[in-house]
Amino acid sequence: MITIKKIPTPEQAEFIERWNVALDKSSPEDILTWAYNTYSPKLTMGTALGNSGCVILSMLAKLNLRIPIFNLDTGYQFPETLELFDQINVKYGLGIIRRTSDISVAEFETINGGALYNIDPDRCCYERKIKVLESIAPNYDAWISGLRRDQSSTRANTQVVGWDAKFGLVKIAPLAHWTNKDVWKRIVEESVPYNKLYDQGYTSIGCQPCTRPTSAGEDERAGRWAGKQKTECGLHG
């Protein structure tokens, strides 16, 4: 589970910082257009089809910015998430691909003597998600994520344009400065498809075994790995 951190060249670091400042107050559409013009065809997006991700997908479609998009399918996603995946692909025609581990869930659990998410969720996330992205990352220079600063204290400093040392990619967060309310406003205004689990009290949706609904007053991501020290899967911190 050792990931060697990759550092940007001084020129890359200067470029990233300059554009991070320049785009900090820009609209998500302008940020996405800049990202496309700067990095395509070496630009990709990873999405778990959360509410922010779905809004970004709707923007990419509206702007007709065609990039490769993937969903890291751990094999433990909710059926509702898989249904949404099909629904989004039909509505927007973005050709989102589900990327999976080479090892099926059944084999994985046999090798590990059961469900690894119960005893070592960090390693489970590493095997089911991080390794898959590590195999994708060398094909690209930059990736788009749905991170927002208001999602949790660990995401409060999210840059619009930053450096992802884990994967050696420029990381672009077009909704970094949006709030949860902004996201839902756009979903309603433009009938963006969303995960129906949000209607059942979920406020952040990951894998089924590691996600529960949240209560009023809890952080948006409090239902992820509840009762464990873990707050991130390792993709974003």
Ligand code: SF4
């Ligand atoms: S979120 Fe849970 S089930 Fe999904 S990869 Fe991580 S530990 Fe495994």
